[in-house]
Amino acid sequence: MNQHYWQGEWVEDAEADRRLSTLEEATQAVLSKEPLSPLIVMAAAERVVEHLQNPESPVRQRLAQRLVDWNVPSEEIEQTLGGLSGALARPTIEKKVVRELGSVDPNRLARFDFRKQVFEAWVPVGLLAHIAPGNAPAAGALSCLEGLLSGNLNVVKTSGDDSRFTAELLSALAEADPTGQIAERVIVLHYSSSRREWLERMCAPADAVAAWGGEEALAGVASVLRPGCRLVDWGPKLSFAYLTSDSWADEETLRAVAADVCAMDQQACSSPQVVYLDTDDDAEVFAFAERFAAVLDDVVSTVERREPSDPEWAEITNTVLVTELEQHLGLTKVHKAEDGAWRVLADTRSALRASPLYRTVWVKSLACKEIAAVLRPMRRYLQTVGLGANRQDTAVLTRGLIAAGVQRVTVPGAMLGSYDGEPHDGVYALQRYSRRVDVQLDERFDRDACLDDLVSARQLPPPTVEVTTKAHFDQLQDDLSRAEVFFRSGGTSGAPKLSAFSWADYDEHMRHGAEGMIAAGFDPRTDRTMNLFFGGQLYGGFPSFFSVLERLEAVQYPMAGQQNEHEMVAKSIVDNRVDTLLGMPSYLLRLFDEAGETLRAYRGVRKIFYGGEHFSEQQKRWFAEEFGVELIRSAAYGSVDGGPLGYQCLESPSRVHHLFAGIQTLEILDQEEDRPAAPGETGRLVFTAHTRRGQRLDRYEIGDLGRWLDEDCPCGRRTPRFELLGRAGDVFRAGGHFLNYRRFVAAAGEAFDYTGELQIVLDEIGDQERLTIRMDRERAPADTDKVWTEFVQRYPDLETSAVRDRLVSLHVELVGAEDFKRTNTSGKLVAVVDSRERNSA
Numbered sequence: 001m002n003q004h005y006w007q008g009e010w011v012e013d014a015e016a017d018r019r020l021s022t023l024e025e026a027t028q029a030v031l032s033k034e035p036l037s038p039l040i041v042m043a044a045a046e047r048v049v050e051h052l053q054n055p056e057s058p059v060r061q062r063l064a065q066r067l068v069d070w071n072v073p074s075e076e077i078e079q080t081l082g083g084l085s086g087a088l089a090r091p092t093i094e095k096k097v098v099r100e101l102g103s104v105d106p107n108r109l110a111r112f113d114f115r116k117q118v119f120e121a122w123v124p125v126g127l128l129a130h131i132a133p134g135n136a137p138a139a140g141a142l143s144c145l146e147g148l149l150s151g152n153l154n155v156v157k158t159s160g161d162d163s164r165f166t167a168e169l170l171s172a173l174a175e176a177d178p179t180g181q182i183a184e185r186v187i188v189l190h191y192s193s194s195r196r197e198w199l200e201r202m203c204a205p206a207d208a209v210a211a212w213g214g215e216e217a218l219a220g221v222a223s224v225l226r227p228g229c230r231l232v233d234w235g236p237k238l239s240f241a242y243l244t245s246d247s248w249a250d251e252e253t254l255r256a257v258a259a260d261v262c263a264m265d266q267q268a269c270s271s272p273q274v275v276y277l278d279t280d281d282d283a284e285v286f287a288f289a290e291r292f293a294a295v296l297d298d299v300v301s302t303v304e305r306r307e308p309s310d311p312e313w314a315e316i317t318n319t320v321l322v323t324e325l326e327q328h329l330g331l332t333k334v335h336k337a338e339d340g341a342w343r344v345l346a347d348t349r350s351a352l353r354a355s356p357l358y359r360t361v362w363v364k365s366l367a368c369k370e371i372a373a374v375l376r377p378m379r380r381y382l383q384t385v386g387l388g389a390n391r392q393d394t395a396v397l398t399r400g401l402i403a404a405g406v407q408r409v410t411v412p413g414a415m416l417g418s419y420d421g422e423p424h425d426g427v428y429a430l431q432r433y434s435r436r437v438d439v440q441l442d443e444r445f446d447r448d449a450c451l452d453d454l455v456s457a458r459q460l461p462p463p464t465v466e467v468t469t470k471a472h473f474d475q476l477q478d479d480l481s482r483a484e485v486f487f488r489s490g491g492t493s494g495a496p497k498l499s500a501f502s503w504a505d506y507d508e509h510m511r512h513g514a515e516g517m518i519a520a521g522f523d524p525r526t527d528r529t530m531n532l533f534f535g536g537q538l539y540g541g542f543p544s545f546f547s548v549l550e551r552l553e554a555v556q557y558p559m560a561g562q563q564n565e566h567e568m569v570a571k572s573i574v575d576n577r578v579d580t581l582l583g584m585p586s587y588l589l590r591l592f593d594e595a596g597e598t599l600r601a602y603r604g605v606r607k608i609f610y611g612g613e614h615f616s617e618q619q620k621r622w623f624a625e626e627f628g629v630e631l632i633r634s635a636a637y638g639s640v641d642g643g644p645l646g647y648q649c650l651e652s653p654s655r656v657h658h659l660f661a662g663i664q665t666l667e668i669l670d671q672e673e674d675r676p677a678a679p680g681e682t683g684r685l686v687f688t689a690h691t692r693r694g695q696r697l698d699r700y701e702i703g704d705l706g707r708w709l710d711e712d713c714p715c716g717r718r719t720p721r722f723e724l725l726g727r728a729g730d731v732f733r734a735g736g737h738f739l740n741y742r743r744f745v746a747a748a749g750e751a752f753d754y755t756g757e758l759q760i761v762l763d764e765i766g767d768q769e770r771l772t773i774r775m776d777r778e779r780a781p782a783d784t785d786k787v788w789t790e791f792v793q794r795y796p797d798l799e800t801s802a803v804r805d806r807l808v809s810l811h812v813e814l815v816g817a818e819d820f821k822r823t824n825t826s827g828k829l830v831a832v833v834d835s836r837e838r839n840s841a
Helices: 013-019 023-031 040-050 057-070 074-088 090-101 139-149 165-175 196-203 215-222 251-264 282-300 310-330 368-382 392-404 468-475 501-520 541-553 566-573 584-594 595-600 617-629 739-753 783-792 796-804
Strands: 004-006 008-011 120-125 125-130 153-158 188-192 208-212 228-233 238-243 272-277 332-336 343-347 360-365 384-386 408-410 434-440 485-488 498-501 530-531 555-557 581-584 605-609 631-634 635-637 643-647 654-661 664-669 684-687 697-709 721-727 731-734 737-740 758-765 769-778 808-814 833-836
Touching: 004 013, 004 165, 008 013, 008 360, 013 023, 013 196, 013 541, 013 684, 023 125, 023 153, 040 074, 040 090, 040 139, 040 165, 057 165, 074 090, 074 408, 090 139, 125 139, 125 196, 139 153, 139 208, 153 165, 153 631, 165 188, 165 272, 196 215, 196 833, 208 215, 215 228, 228 595, 238 251, 238 468, 251 272, 251 282, 251 360, 251 384, 251 697, 272 282, 282 332, 282 343, 310 332, 310 343, 310 434, 360 501, 360 555, 368 384, 368 392, 392 408, 392 555, 468 697, 498 501, 498 664, 530 541, 530 566, 566 584, 566 595, 566 654, 584 595, 584 605, 584 617, 595 617, 605 664, 617 631, 643 664, 643 769, 664 697, 731 758, 737 739, 737 796, 758 808, 769 783, 783 796, 783 808
Parallel strands: 125 153, 125 208, 153 188, 208 228, 238 272, 238 384, 272 360, 343 360, 384 408, 530 555, 530 581, 581 605, 605 631, 758 833, 769 808
Antiparallel strands: 004 008, 004 188, 120 434, 332 343, 485 498, 635 643, 643 654, 654 721, 664 684, 684 697, 697 721, 731 737, 758 769
């Protein structure tokens, strides 16, 4: 029988025996490849959860049968599969990874302090061996999951009783990963612990070993480890309930304790083996034991029970027999079911003592003043306390129990529960399965926020779902249960809408936004920045860049755009020695135009970082020549709905961006069909935001056009590069021909060195379409006839439509800056204003 799973293959004993000799080579091969992102594991786990929640799924049916073969009671089978659904759920894993390792992609070698060239990351320990327990069917697979989340190659030794459940579950996880990275990082071996030679060969090349078991078993594992190998011992633990007098008199509290005793037949480390009473009165111990025995008898009758093995029965029988003999000394009192279903053993001695399990529980006294003296000597074994007390006593006793060595305190009835991201036995497993590394470099890396960007152009695969267009954006908001922050789009490409983010989304996006600013030439050590993006009305521009600058720990003057206060803003720039501006191109053009005298005299603005729109080359040259601006770069390419999408480096030409590959996958699809655009061809930009929690953003058509750039960037980064080629709305139909707004802008720049704003207005005069080119009267030539002629001569398609075929009435209109149509929230210029009746219906 093929009972072993080896990197995607089921193999027999002989083949597994042969491959054991190649573990070191396999480790070197895996670790030399691209690191495994936790996002890949999350996506695969999400698909497995779909199987686990579907009773008709062959995967679920196969796993359920394996648990039957393992002699797991039917009720526990449902609990195990339900528990796995919860543990593998994306929100659970996300919270665990972020809580334990700081982010959803912790192995990125990125700056933690943007003022220094120091890069840190969590990386795998290497080869991680797991010695799985036999009393918790899911433990081995979940430990391997933690090993995958930390990027290790994992080799799992399952219990001899395991009926291939662990291997089946992990193979299902591997099959759900289209990249194959999970499969190559998972090995599951099924053999008895008596097969010591295999254990030695499995652990010999290991960098860390995670093991469950008693003292003797852990000592046996430790004896075969090579020097320097990290032993992550999930050793034997003792848990107990602790009740004060007001809680032990409460029937519901006793039923809750009894439920904890019955759950999983006390097989979990968090199961109570002792019930301590806050008293030093032996009579109260005996009286409580009698009351509790009646409650336990009632609760046991409602649960499904698993019978102990013969050796386990022998231990139970021996413990009960000795306790019954001690009754004659007045030390103990035994209560037990006639059918052997449960046992309550009252004992006047306070020392913590393990129970033989299977619904066997000690009842002892432990006055609160004696907690430290009695429990501290056992601190290495202490885990969970189910504390029944009033509100004031709970706070006091919690501190005392923790000081004595307890790791977890909860309430009766919840001892076997947990919460997402909870530490286990007082530590975070992912940190024990990882190494924290740092790289300290010099000024050559001033502009680099992540060293991995210089290594590979990795992109996560997009999900297998249909493309969603802007018109159907609401379909991506069917579940907003995790949404916490809402921003309103500017409305330049359709009706404004709200985009939903969790705070974790927002934090990750702002962190990447900060990395993009570093690449674009921002220096948080020296730049004095005024944030002039617009805020208010739920618009995200101003608060987003406020947060970006906060993460950069940069000097910031959060002014926000002020539509009619340009001289005041300019004076504030001068008074505060601001040398760097963030804002919309259209607003910055008006600011420098209307407060030009003040800003020309100052000539202190050295850098401009913009977003939302683009500067023409003529506009950039005007800033440089008139005001001494040295650097004008995109602060980020992004949108309210998509978040940060791309960033510019110092070598990027205008409109060229690197992809934020850590959080986004980009597809460039044909303009007519949902297939990849041909190399170098213009296509629709379709993004998948892999870390979005507030709402899913899978294969979302952002509304922009662009093309891939295959040549290497001179900056050395290998992250994918793309060129923006306008909005889908920049291309409009007029007089039977398709025209492009960008061609009008280019023609104006070429003909008149025009640096102002330009807007196209489409409407109708009777039965004829009218196309009006609006330009800023302060910057455009006064001779509109000459302007009209230049546009027609420089744009052949316009000449065909307006002159040859006379399908469009072409006009040029010179207006003031205040007359351009803008969005209400962002102040962004509306490039094409289409007022034709057929388009407004």
